[in-house]
Amino acid sequence: MSGINWFRFSSPQSFYPLAAKMIPWFSALAVVFGVIGLYISFFVAPTDAQQGEAYRIIFVHVPASWMSMFLYLVMAFWAAVGMAMNTRLAGMMASAIAPTGAMFAFLSLWTGSLWGKPMWGTWWVWDARLTSELILFFLYLGFIALQSAIDDPRRADRAGALLAIVGVINIPIIYFSVQWWNTLHQGASVSLTRAPSMAKTMLLGMLLMALAFWMYSIAVSLSRARAIILERERHTVWVEELSELNQ
């Protein structure tokens, strides 16, 4: 079982070409899952008796919410690894993931609001899930703003990592408190995710869309990580010798 030395890939130099090989695969998978998922969500899944066709937006909304939360965890994981093991690549991964996470949080808010207009008759309702998602979006923005305000990449990585870890400890507390606040103030009675009698095809569509988002996130984060590596290591010998830059 000693075929591959995984630690070898923790150096930017060996990660860079590896990521280049992986990106096309993940992109292709994202397209395949996305096409099948969208087909099922638009043409196969039955029309909802109560909500009509408008409910179909959950095929984007729910996976986007899942991804936005999950990506924050992944980001905090890389941040913690970077702090504990002092590896440069982990910090780069954390900053590569943040914009994608923020994008999914925004997508989730946007689709939630689009769904809210026909269902609740208003663009925004202070529903517990939407509110938590909004705060998560703010946390992403804080992370990105902090990192871009610090010039020294090493300090930016470490400060961002600390913020991500503080955030990840706070997320359950925030989620719980918003839930509590919502029940006290009698929130919306229809919930987006409690679509009545979730049919098997609906679940399948959602899972496929989630997979597509997954693959997309990996592909985009990897290519963003490659860009960060090039930027930070531009003065090293191996970057100067890269064939793709010397054409």
Place this chain on the structure above:
Amino acid sequence: MSEASLWNGFSAAVRRDLLLAMRRKSDVLTTLFFFVIVTSLFPLGIGPETDMLRRIAPGVLWVSALLATMLSLNRLFAADYVDGTLEQMALSAVPLGVLVAGKVAAHWLLAGLPLTLLAPVLGLQFDMAPRSLAVMVASLAIGTPVLSLIGAIGAALTLGVRGGGVLVSLLVLPLYVPALIFGAGAVEADVSGLGSGAHLSLLAAMLAVAGFFAPWATTAALRIALE
């Protein structure tokens, strides 16, 4: 390091910040004045109906206290960072976490405590009932230390960073949400007859978690800033 010398380091940090604040009273008074002005603006913006004011009072007072605390975060570490005192603290024989805890305690004494004491007076502007005022004071007394503790992390992370003052609000305000919900919620729960016990206990639990975790995170952030 013995317990006594840890305690000495803690109290030295508290006393030093109080002494400095005494020499520069305007900083402390500005925060309080801000609190008073912001709360007084709400009736002007919303209208003088007593019923409405009574309903929004806890939220208004809490949000204003939160903003006032945040404004005062800048002076927590910035001056010490610029003149080199922070370096010396990081090289002290007393663990930096203890000194940080002392500074946060001093920050609360200079910001959170006066806000808490001032809140009932401002509550009268909103025609709050005496009972609500008491719950309000209790929730601020437990909640404002949480604000100081969490705020210290943000203040440490943004030390010497471009646009640190605005950035700190972006980092800290989302983390203040739970304290705001339970703090303002305590008063509303009491008014609606549910009792404020659960809210205040949860607030106290947050204080315990923040008291344990925040000085550690602040210390780590300060060491990053000093590199």
Place this chain on the structure above:
Amino acid sequence: MLEADNLECVRGDRSLFRDLSFRVDGGQCLLVSGLNGSGKTSLLRILCGLLAPMHGTVRWRGQPIRALGDAYRSELSYLGHLSAVKEELSAAENVEVASALAGRSVPAQAARSALAEAGLRRREDLPVRVLSQGQKRRVALARLLLGGSTLWLLDEPVTALDADAVKWLAGEIDRHVARGGVAVLTSHQDLPLATAPLQTLRLRA
């Protein structure tokens, strides 16, 4: 006592120095020289533990300083470019407060006599705001003398000092080293150190 082992320091994209090793024993003084930007300040900050080196370790009495932590810091006094004096406080208050924060509380009388030795007699109770740059530096040096620590790390200690003060400081460093202490300093000016066995480390940019 103080050992540097294969230190490498990177600031931004540039490697300031690499494979830097040396050893300073009790009763010795190390003078770090070099041009601006050659990494003198970074080296001192690595030695006191404020800055983590990219590679290598610093050892004190044979132990890595990361492992020693507060025990190392209790034996160390550092004077950086920033004097760490508070403008709002008087000179005496500055020394007392700083000593308390460093975990080495001193009686008020000791603080006053240290200030007097540093040439600030009868200025102890003036707010530091009204003192000159050189006098502020003397307040910081008075704090250093009171620390009673074994290791002195002084970054450009003579900046803003007049000729008398430089002579006084050199005498204090001599005495510290004669007592068996260790001193590491950077300086552009020549310090008239008399007795101290002097090693010189030249950093090239």
